[in-house]
Amino acid sequence: MKTAPIDAPTYNLSGKVALVTGASSGFGEHFARVLAAAGARVVVCARREDRLETLVDAIAASGGEALAVAMDVTDAGSVAAGFEAAEQNFGPVTVLINNAGVAVPKQAHKTSEQDWDFVMDTNLKGAWLVAAEAARRMVAADSGGAIVNIASVLGLATSMGHGVYATSKAGVIQLTKHMALELAGKNIRVNAICPGYFKTEMNDEYFASEAGKQYIASTPGKRLGEMQEMNGPLLLLASDAGSFINGIALPVDGGHLVTSI
Numbered sequence: 001m002k003t004a005p006i007d008a009p010t011y012n013l014s015g016k017v018a019l020v021t022g023a024s025s026g027f028g029e030h031f032a033r034v035l036a037a038a039g040a041r042v043v044v045c046a047r048r049e050d051r052l053e054t055l056v057d058a059i060a061a062s063g064g065e066a067l068a069v070a071m072d073v074t075d076a077g078s079v080a081a082g083f084e085a086a087e088q089n090f091g092p093v094t095v096l097i098n099n100a101g102v103a104v105p106k107q108a109h110k111t112s113e114q115d116w117d118f119v120m121d122t123n124l125k126g127a128w129l130v131a132a133e134a135a136r137r138m139v140a141a142d143s144g145g146a147i148v149n150i151a152s153v154l155g156l157a158t159s160m161g162h163g164v165y166a167t168s169k170a171g172v173i174q175l176t177k178h179m180a181l182e183l184a185g186k187n188i189r190v191n192a193i194c195p196g197y198f199k200t201e202m203n204d205e206y207f208a209s210e211a212g213k214q215y216i217a218s219t220p221g222k223r224l225g226e227m228q229e230m231n232g233p234l235l236l237l238a239s240d241a242g243s244f245i246n247g248i249a250l251p252v253d254g255g256h257l258v259t260s261i
């Protein structure tokens with residue numbers, strides 16, 4: 001019996017322009033390298049421009065192409081200017097990795113109004129400003145596109161001392177579903193990745209401490225995630241390999257969320 005040939009999925013991003021926020025360290029820096037290695041031209045955004053320039057050079061040295069653009073995700077004018085610079089240099093952005101984020105680990109009743117505004121303005125308002133700017137431009141260009149919001153396992157469950165952060169990431173997940181609903185008809189997919197714990201500048205001091213080590217030992221996999229373990233999930237949602245995946249919040253956490261009570 002003859003069967004139809006089965007095409008292996010393609011994670012190739014050649015010809016695409018990808019914009020990554022929070023690209024000056026941690027996940028964002030890594031994501032930019034992965035997207036460039038998959039063939040995209042990558043616009044790397046953050047406030048620390050010196051770090052972005054170093055990243056652009058590293059991507060170029062590996063045979064990729066990248067552009068550094070200063071962007072403060074809490075400022076609508078800065079976001080719009082960043083997308084404009086991206087478009088002028090590389091053409092319309094069709095892949096967005098909405099990754100910039102901050103944490104102030106405190107219990108909810110010990111969180112100040114200033115802490116609340118800082119985390120919410122960056123993680124939730126910032127994510128909305130950036131996703132909305134990208135979506136408006138994708139709709140105007142009739143290009144379709146893929147938006148990948150970086151939420152957290154703390155948007156799906158919660159943990160002591162992470163009140164405002166967990167609340168902001170739950171908001172990012174609902175924003176993801178909502179925008180997926182509204183934009184599906186425009187061929188724009190909006191998904192979220194919910195990472196478990198990975199060592200970055202956001203948490204390296206904690207994970208180097210005794211308390212941090214004990215916490216890692218208490219997780220099902222008894223280890224942190226490795227950066228390269230994000231590559232598959234990222235490329236699945238950013239590329240045509242995930243062309244019918246829309247509105248999901250994908251945990252990448254080694255089973256942390258299925259911890260028994």
Ligand SMILES: NC(=O)c1ccc[n+]([C@@H]2O[C@H](COP(=O)([O-])OP(=O)(O)OC[C@H]3O[C@@H](n4cnc5c(N)ncnc54)[C@H](OP(=O)(O)O)[C@@H]3O)[C@@H](O)[C@H]2O)c1
Nearest residue numbers: 022024025026027046047048072073100101197198200202
């Ligand atoms: N590491 C983890 O275990 C983990 C787990 C779940 C989710 N996450 C999420 O992953 C994302 C990346 O975090 P990370 O762990 O890679 O931490 P990180 O190394 O501290 O990176 C955070 C990035 O966000 C940028 N950023 C912060 N405020 C910004 C603003 N107002 N405008 C523009 N960029 C801003 C920073 O750049 P500048 O300071 O240069 O602007 C930096 O590049 C965050 O959304 C975080 O919540 C991390």
